[in-house]
Amino acid sequence: MQPTSKTHAVHPEVHHHEEPGFLQKYVFSTDHKIIGIQYGVTALMFLFIGYSLMAMMRWQMAYPGKPLPIVGGLLERILGDEAAGGVMSGNLYNAFGAMHGTIMVFLAIVPLAFAAFGNFVVPLQIGAPDMAYPRINMVSYQCYVVGGIIMLVSFFIPGGAAQAGWTSYVPLATVIATTGQTFWIVGMIFLITSSLLGAVNFLGTIIQLRAPGMTWMRLPFFVWAQFVTAFLLLLAFPPLEAAAVMQLMDKVAGTSFFYPTGLVVTGKLAAVSGGGSPLLWQHLFWFLGHPEVYVLILPAMGIVCEVLCNNTRKPIWGYRSLVYSVLAIGFLSMIVWAHHMYLTGMGTAISTFFQTTTMIISIPSVIILSVFFISLWGGSIRFNTPMLFALAFLPMFGIGGLTGLPLGFNFSDIALHDTYYVIAHFHYVVAPGTIFGLFAGIYYWFPKATGRMMNEFWGRVHFWLSLIFMNLVFQPMFAQGMAGMLRRMSDGGAYYSVRTNPGIPGALSDSIIYSNVTISHAAWALGLAQIPFIINFFWSMKNGQKIASDNPWEATTLEWQTPTPPPHGNFAKPIAVHRGPYEYSVPGHALDFVPQSEA
Amino acid sequence: MEIPYIVQPREDTGLYNAKVGIWLFLASEVMLFGALFSSYILLRVGAEVGTWPHGLLNIPIGTLNTIVLITSSVTVVLAWASLKMNRLGRFRLFQTGTVLLAMTFVVIKSFEYHDKFTHYEVVLKNSTSMTGHIEGSPMFWNLQKLNAGKIESFTFHPDAHQAGHPDNRAEAGETKGAHEAIKIATADITKLESYGPWHNTYLAIYFTLTGLHALHVIAGALVIGCILATSGAWWKRDPERLTNRVEVSGLFWHFVDLVWIFLFPVLYLL
Amino acid sequence: MSDNHAHDVKKDVKKYLAVFGALLLGTVLTVGAYYLHFTSVTVTITIALFIASVKGFLVAGYFMHLMSERKMIYGIMVATVFFFAGLMYLTVWSMEPTSLIHFKHVP
Secondary structure, eight states: OOOOOSOGGGOOSOOOOOOOOHIIIIISOOOHHHHHHHHHHHHHHHHHHHHHHHHHHHHHHHSTTSOOTTTHHHHHHHHGGGGGGGOOOHHHHHHHHHHHHHIIIIIIIHIIIIIIHHHHHHHHHHTOSSOSOHHHHHHHHHHHHHHHHHHHHGGGSTTOSOOSTTTTOTTHHHHSSOTHHHHHHHHHHHHHHHHHHHHHHHHHHHHHOOOTTOOGGGSOHHHHHHHHHHHHHHHHHHHHHHHHHHHHHHHHSOOOSSOOTTOEETTEEOSSOOOOOHHHHHHHHHHHHHHHHHHHHHHHHHHHHHHHHHHHTSOOTTHHHHHHHHHHHHHHGGGOGGGGOGGGOOOHHHHHHHHHHHHHHHHHHHHHHHHHHHHHTTOOOOOOHHHHHHHHHHHHHHHHHHTTHHHHSHHHHHHHTTBHHHHHHHHHHIIIIIIHHHHHHHHHHHHHHHSEEOOHHHHHHHHHHHHHHHHHHHHHHHHHHHTTOBSSOTTTTGGGBTTTOTTSTTOBOHHHHHHHHHHHHHHHHHHHHHHHHHHHHHHHHHHSEEOSSSOTTOOOSGGGGSOSSOOTTSOSSOOOOOSOTTOBSOTTOSSSBOOTTOO | OOOSOSSSOOTTTOOOHHHHHHHHHHHHHHHHHHHHHHHHHHHHHHSOTTOSOOSOSOHHHHHHHHHHHHHHHHHHHHHHHHHHTTOHHHHHHHHHHHHHHHHHHHHHHHHHHHHHHTEEEEEETTSOEEEEEETTOOSSOOHHHHHHTTOOEEEEEEOSSOTTOTTOTTTTTTSOSSSOOEEEEGGGEEEEEESSTTSOHHHHHHHHHHHHHHHHHHHHHHHHHHHHHTHHHHHHHOHHHHHHHHHHHHHHHHHHHHHHHHHIIIIIIO | OTTOOHHHHHHHHHHHHHHHHHHHHHHHHHHHHHHTOOSOHHHHHHHHHHHHHHHHHHIIIIITOGGGSOHHHHHHHHHHHHHHHHHHHHHHHHHTTSTTOOGGGOO
16 A cells, blocks of 8 residues: 555545554544444434333323333332332323433434434435545534433433423423433533534535535435435524523523513422513424424435335436425425414414415425325336335325324414324324335445345335334324323323213213223334344344345445445545436436446 | 545635535524524513613623724734735734734623622612622622521622613613612521522523623634644645634634624613 | 735735724724614614624625625525524514513513
């Protein structure tokens, strides 16, 4: 190997180093592929933890007041009073609920969809040697880990974890006598910092490091999706960071940013200056909160596009529509946030404004979904595991999106706000929506990262079981919500059941309450259905079928033009792009695909 | 393959990587301070009529700090210009000036903060209330601390004009001792509170905004100082890269100045 | 942009010093306007923010070279400012109908 010279641009070969030690290579790596895998593995762990919290909550909902089997004793030993006799207390239920949301959104889905897939795939797909700021990339992962540890540690401190929902509404959040809320805020500050650094990295990389010939309109849609996602994170997270600092000050420094004058807490006037506004928190939270949900869905849409084109062997129909739609979604998502606040007493003019923008934003979402559906027409469809997940994404996201419409209208939201209908809506979008997209991505890019395919049979088992049980879990929740069953009730609504409290207004019927049992069983079965996936994932790394070429899916995008796994620096020599991202079945070519780099 | 455009700009964007990065970061900072400014507006507009304090901040000192920061913005850009003109000595001179001005700003700010932390509102059992300073200028005293420290009484210097009176713009609360000093017994006190962020929402948002801004000043000065300290070695090794770093840190510094340009009138004057 | 020759930068130096002067003047004007005690709150706020905006524009445009940057940076900052304005305006507008807020009586 030649020693490096000062003018690196002249020598195209891979930079010569001493072979880095284990720590440098795997723990303190600045290579985007390693960091992507680090994010991916950590995020999947948090996905599992978040699921476990919910699995325990579902027991309480199905069988309120009964001790938890298997884990009840363990909980009692670790958490003491809140799990006395193995029965989940109301406070513990709230803590699990708040942390389920926080962990799933900020520690599992966003890191997996944006940071893990983005880090691994985006530089490869644009023909870059790495991300633009590799050391910042490493720091952003480390901030994420620190934030995650803080969140997990909060379970074990006196008073327990945060209990005021993932939305941490004030004054409840600051009034609850647990330091868990403080941990939550500090953890959020680390997570927000991690996301901001990541966003800067993605945007800088996509803007500056596209290979020669990779024009904006030749970018794979996955890159466009990540680009818009990064912008949303960049601009929407800072107000939440500011709000988190203010809530922290309310909690530890006695300020009154969010304490209104005259607040009475447990019978006594709160010893604060007052003059603050609880609604201010809600505005700042949802200013992030709404773009955040687009952060959750856009990367999955990007993955679905890649997988669909590859497995229909035809270009996407309406590439430009996709691009303009995703840009429109990005822009509009920043001005719809108060549709989460219709019931806070805002006037009709302002709620009409937000209702209008909310309705308008459904249009580009529908366009994107329609583009995907239309692209199937006339395709030569290969029903492999990634394709099954990508195909299922379409109707599942469709259901999730359409059920959002009654929530977006302020008058119908009056009945549905804070009910199980909302839970069903957003879980449909994120669970059989985004997570299915992410599963598709894992099965699709696994061979590029490891050189082996995941087992196809068990992939299909995983798919069908997940699809069936996801629907069994979330479909009944629409009915529950429309019947008036509210969110965050630790007894699963038993207090309001016709059986226990017949005269109570809004009493819930037996079948609505019984749905809790079926939903819980389906949820546990859903968890069991992931076991083949987990085994498949780890087993295939060492024993999966080795791929015959670097491009086992016969795909057109640049990541398949690298060696497998891609070395440090990705491309042996600088790569040039000559055509669009989805040139499948081009007439006159011997093969049914033409890579982007082919002249 | 090496990462391109670290030093040389990319043709179509006209930018090198670090510059794109810092502008993106500054965009996020605009939203961060923007959220705090929005909070300020909301809290102020939402306050009961007559409760929003005026004249708690010293305007000549604030003006001085504004001039300090503006000057540091000029020295930072002149430092960069000097490097572009290959004048390393000039660069060092201007950049040292920047760091000194930054330190001056922080020192002045800490005096302002100290003045607030030693300023008190005391409410007596007979329902009278006064604002002023305590003999010896202790910080953060309250009733709990008095009882814990077994302090039975203290000397209090009431302000010339009592704060909270809406017709006392520009004078309230700042002059010491124009009234006679009086002795107050701890037993007579219902509430003793310093003018920290807990005292009212105006001070809460003031300390948050200026505190966050001061953190940015310190961070920026540290980065500029580090680049200055290592500039000799970098100038020899890769002068263009040094110039770019100076430019990028300068962009951050200008942003910090920009925030203050809005902070000063909003908090001190309006 | 980073290809300025020494004499171009010398011209820029003159511009920077001119901007410095303008910023100092702006500061004096802002503080002076304060001491003039306008009775109308709207006028006071408008003048203060107008002068601050001009100063901000000078810093961003000349010290930060925004005037000579191409579309990319410009576009990012315009979008940011737009969303910042949206956050401020929509948040305050949405609070209006509740009884706490009286736009007419800004203290």
